[in-house]
Amino acid sequence: MRSSAKRAFIRVLLLSTAIAGGTSIAHGQNTELDTLVVDGGGVSGTGDAQLRTSTGAKLSVSVTRIPQSVSVISRQQLDNTPTAKADDVLRYTAGVNTQTYGTDADTDWFYVRGFQADQTGMFLDDMPLYQTGFGTFLVDPYLMEQVSVLKGPASALYGGSNVGGIVNFGSKRPRDERFLETEVGVNSFGNAFVGIDGGDVLADGDLAYRVTGKLSGGGWQTDKARDLRGVVQASATWSPTDATQLTVYGNYQNVDLDHTSTGFLPYTGTVVDAPGGVRIPRNLNYGEPAIDVYQRQQFMLGYELEHDINGDWTVRHKVRYAGMDLNEDSVYSNGTLVGTQLSRDRWAHQTKSGILTVDNQVEGHFITGPIDHTLLVGLDYKNYRHETKGAYTGGVGNLDIFNPVYGIPYTAPAYGATTVTSMNQLGLYAQDQLRLNDWVLTLNGRYDLASTQVDSATPSTRNEGVFTGRVGLGYEFDNGLTPYVSYATSFNPSLSTTITDELLPSETGEQWEAGIKYEPTFMDGLITASVFNINRNGVASPDTVSWWKSVPLGKVNVQGAEIEGVFNIENFAVRGALTYLEAEVVASTNAALIGKVPVQIPTLTASLGLDYTFTDGTLDGLTIGGGVRILGESWADQANTAKVPATALFDASLRYQKDDWSVALNVTNILDTSYVASCASLTSCGYGPGRAATLSLKKSW
Numbered sequence: 001m002r003s004s005a006k007r008a009f010i011r012v013l014l015l016s017t018a019i020a021g022g023t024s025i026a027h028g029q030n031t032e033l034d035t036l037v038v039d040g041g042g043v044s045g046t047g048d049a050q051l052r053t054s055t056g057a058k059l060s061v062s063v064t065r066i067p068q069s070v071s072v073i074s075r076q077q078l079d080n081t082p083t084a085k086a087d088d089v090l091r092y093t094a095g096v097n098t099q100t101y102g103t104d105a106d107t108d109w110f111y112v113r114g115f116q117a118d119q120t121g122m123f124l125d126d127m128p129l130y131q132t133g134f135g136t137f138l139v140d141p142y143l144m145e146q147v148s149v150l151k152g153p154a155s156a157l158y159g160g161s162n163v164g165g166i167v168n169f170g171s172k173r174p175r176d177e178r179f180l181e182t183e184v185g186v187n188s189f190g191n192a193f194v195g196i197d198g199g200d201v202l203a204d205g206d207l208a209y210r211v212t213g214k215l216s217g218g219g220w221q222t223d224k225a226r227d228l229r230g231v232v233q234a235s236a237t238w239s240p241t242d243a244t245q246l247t248v249y250g251n252y253q254n255v256d257l258d259h260t261s262t263g264f265l266p267y268t269g270t271v272v273d274a275p276g277g278v279r280i281p282r283n284l285n286y287g288e289p290a291i292d293v294y295q296r297q298q299f300m301l302g303y304e305l306e307h308d309i310n311g312d313w314t315v316r317h318k319v320r321y322a323g324m325d326l327n328e329d330s331v332y333s334n335g336t337l338v339g340t341q342l343s344r345d346r347w348a349h350q351t352k353s354g355i356l357t358v359d360n361q362v363e364g365h366f367i368t369g370p371i372d373h374t375l376l377v378g379l380d381y382k383n384y385r386h387e388t389k390g391a392y393t394g395g396v397g398n399l400d401i402f403n404p405v406y407g408i409p410y411t412a413p414a415y416g417a418t419t420v421t422s423m424n425q426l427g428l429y430a431q432d433q434l435r436l437n438d439w440v441l442t443l444n445g446r447y448d449l450a451s452t453q454v455d456s457a458t459p460s461t462r463n464e465g466v467f468t469g470r471v472g473l474g475y476e477f478d479n480g481l482t483p484y485v486s487y488a489t490s491f492n493p494s495l496s497t498t499i500t501d502e503l504l505p506s507e508t509g510e511q512w513e514a515g516i517k518y519e520p521t522f523m524d525g526l527i528t529a530s531v532f533n534i535n536r537n538g539v540a541s542p543d544t545v546s547w548w549k550s551v552p553l554g555k556v557n558v559q560g561a562e563i564e565g566v567f568n569i570e571n572f573a574v575r576g577a578l579t580y581l582e583a584e585v586v587a588s589t590n591a592a593l594i595g596k597v598p599v600q601i602p603t604l605t606a607s608l609g610l611d612y613t614f615t616d617g618t619l620d621g622l623t624i625g626g627g628v629r630i631l632g633e634s635w636a637d638q639a640n641t642a643k644v645p646a647t648a649l650f651d652a653s654l655r656y657q658k659d660d661w662s663v664a665l666n667v668t669n670i671l672d673t674s675y676v677a678s679c680a681s682l683t684s685c686g687y688g689p690g691r692a693a694t695l696s697l698k699k700s701w
Helices: 003-027 075-080 084-091
Strands: 038-039 043-044 070-073 096-097 111-112 121-126 144-151 165-171 179-187 192-201 207-219 226-239 245-260 293-308 314-336 342-368 372-392 419-436 439-455 458-476 481-492 505-520 524-542 551-567 573-589 606-613 622-630 647-658 661-668 676-681 684-687 692-700
Touching: 075 144, 084 144, 084 165, 084 622, 111 165, 439 481
Parallel strands: 121 165
Antiparallel strands: 038 043, 043 573, 070 144, 096 111, 144 165, 179 192, 179 692, 192 207, 207 226, 226 245, 245 293, 293 314, 314 342, 342 372, 372 419, 419 439, 439 458, 458 481, 481 505, 505 524, 524 551, 551 573, 573 606, 606 622, 622 647, 647 661, 661 692, 676 684
């Protein structure tokens, strides 16, 4: 780690360790505490303690047992902050930077430890939702039970994935009870929603089911924009014996948008004034409302089978197919502003993607001498197919940013040839978590066979076999402190192609990480702190001429530090996060970029949320919350000639619960601060979301 970052965070680690050790000694004994639930602007002191996850182990374990930094977002947080977009829920998570292209209505954007994770780092129920280009999958938070973020390489368990980390969504599943919950809400843009979530157990108790659905629609953060979204998910669990369980599930989503994002705008005119003091309005619809088309259909079908053989050995078999079909025809800003005239291009495409995933596992618990073993052995398979055809038209007509006049003539898109990209990946993996007294050693190894092919005018194929691994060592003190160190490697088959449709080399990477995880014995909470060094090889970058194609960039190094804490103190609930990153291009085919900092990586991000819940008197059941988010400065171009400045954003919430009823008012960016979230280049910047107030009402039956 570079010396300045190292000195700063070593002090944080030492201070955290001292606090952990000192407070434990001072209190002397364990205290029975309420459970902890993470909340978007703080934490709430009611609900189930979200200190266990399968993310990073493929087994349900305490986060203190995983030799990498892990953040967990509970269902309680998702309930407290209703939203249609998955990238909204991670705003208070250490190591994660979301919504880098602003209020993009059709895409979720995640960066984890400085690397884009929304395409090759997105997982659902520990199985990949691999995606590329416009063949993306949308995850509605209303269907989720939990969201977890594993920081750093995940390939030793999951195969090809983002070196900076993964975001793993956990779906709602049937409960062993009858329940029904309904919810309605509306935000300040007139976007309303209604949701229903219910299930039951049949009389003999062998079969449980759950159905969840949501319908939403209305305005967006840009003028003349609207959306209509519907999603439904059903699942059933059959337990013929105490040892065997089969769950089948499916979901369907339909999205219809007249949309325009606040991204893809020029640096001059957003971050800084254009000549004459001109700034592009944040709510400008730079598209063509009469032409704009965005129609998405998406579905998933799968099952999960688990059988406990004898209490020590368990086998699991999981299969899922996910498919999407997207038709889009939109007018976009091309990032050029002359006076008050914004230049625009038109891009239309028809894209279909499908991914079949299979995961077979054997879990065993046994003892060799003084060592306890938890062994996991698995064989998984991923088949991904992506086909798309596009029509690009440049210079379709300028738009006056202060007096927009719409109505360019419509012509049918002239689609080019269909390009088909396919990838097959077969992986054999093993994990052994060995425990000797208070020492915990985690060993992972995996070998992948991957085949990738692009069928176009100039076909390209790549076959490879790659080994990845992870080793981690931790020590669990009686006072709840667990220091750890780990090393992990990464592999990611690239689907990026050059302007001549040649596949770029696959990415590889590695990470060293050291840190502490502290689960206090005297209060309800969890504090984690870590330092890390990541190398990513084979990085691709958008082509400056054809932005939907790529060019090889080289090798990027990210060194950094994180600290995150969630805890309850009497009626107060607190969540805080701090992330410091130093990124550098250390090797490149363009010598001028060596030593430069990649774009869209803020040096510092931080957040602090605080809730106070009244527990007696006339205000019993009322929770008041507030939070602040700090987004540090980042570079706006690869040559590092222009910066996006830092900003501070404030959120607030007011919630009231009585018996089976609850009502909530959540306001994000309460001061309506106008800021640019990041720039991918000097012609592609995105305004961050403005103020949004959401009022919701929930009833449990």
